[in-house]
Amino acid sequence: MPNLLRHLPNALTCCNLICGCIATAAALDGRLMTAVALLFAAVAFDFVDGLAARLLHAASPIGKDLDSLADVVSFGLAPAAMLHRLFVDLSLLGPDATLPLPLSILATIAVLAIPVGSALRLAKFNNDARQTTSFIGLPVPAHAIFWSSLLASLARIAEQYPAAVAADLTLWVIGLSVLALAGSLLLVSELPMFSLKVKSMAWQGNERRYLLLIAAVVLTLAMPMLTGISATILLYILLSIFDRKAPETESPT
Template sequence: MKQHIPNFITSLNLLSGTLSVFAAFHGLLAEAAILLFLSSLFDFGDGFAARMLKAYSPMGKELDSLADMVSFGLAPMVMLHMMIKQVILGSFDADIFQQSFGVQALMLSPFVATVFSGLRLAKFNVDTRQSDSFIGLTTTATGMFLASLAFVFNQGSGWLFDMLQNQWILLSFVPVFSFLLMSEIPMFSLKFKSFGLKGNADKYVLLLASLFFLIWMGMGGIAITIALYVLFSLAKYLKK
């Protein structure tokens, strides 16, 4: 029975990710973001359960990638699509197919990043270099960044919300994340092998920063923390 526990948790990741897609397409961005955050907990939980129970399986690996593709490859891009649609057309319910081809292309562009998410997950499954750290930004981090912004967008106030009213800022996330997902930039892992300060200083700094930004900005702090994570990783890469 214990062999099926990690796969059950992964299935919950897939279910909440699917519901997040459904909610996002109906303009329920806060609900979609919360469901995606729930997916991220299940994504952590299945790996934790597999390590605790030593319940690894080829099926679990494939199911995990499928769940991540829906939860962190598709759902956040639907949120980004809906945000762009709201800013450009002024309504979640507007018919994009009555617009010009250029406007349609802009609003559908987030799904290009969905393709890069699929490539990122496939690359991770065959890349032996990514056992202790990551090469390129993970789909989970990408999804949580965009879900955080979607939650802020739904709140309708604050400096971060004002920034998200610029369609070009929203559209810039597509090439930026498409590049980061497939880049060769090493991203340090937040997994602790020990709890001492030696070798973990960057992780503790990031965790403290995330706590500060969450208290200060609420859900929007998640996006700021992930941006810091990318900058920290890039700084370490350039230093080496």
């Protein structure tokens, strides 16, 4: 039995990967809410696999590589599939049921930037000695949560107000593309980010974490839930930008 338990962290990582694969398929099929639910499940598995590895003293190089590979799918490919599907749905609102060539190229680049940026972020962490005790660049799961929540919210708006969206279709595509490129650059940036993990329940030393938690509750209650979640991730980024205190982190993603 103890030997079987040592495989538990990798099994949980595989559950993360499975959720990412199904989320990608669901996104391409237009079931964005299902994709969001699966992506959040992948985040949960991504958290507990590391916790299990530490508790069972079962960390290994294979587990580390498997975790990164699973994260590329769940937090890189799946959000990209969601963005691609939204672009497809937006194009159907236009007069020609397709995007003009320049917008189509821009949208394609934006979609591909998400998995590429995520893969580079993970590879950078695994090979950057500076990040053994620090957290540099936007975490891949946080980036995926932001995108999945935002895209699901925007898809609802497009469904409810198709005429209004069609009138500003170019602005929608350009805005989303610029945001995707900016987010992908933030993944591999040199921006120090504070960890969300707490080592004690004390206020001192956890001020930013508690403030973010309180803000998350307020934003989620004040806005539609998914919009509040994406706003919370944006606040997390802003807090990290304006508070340049060196963070302590333990997670590669």
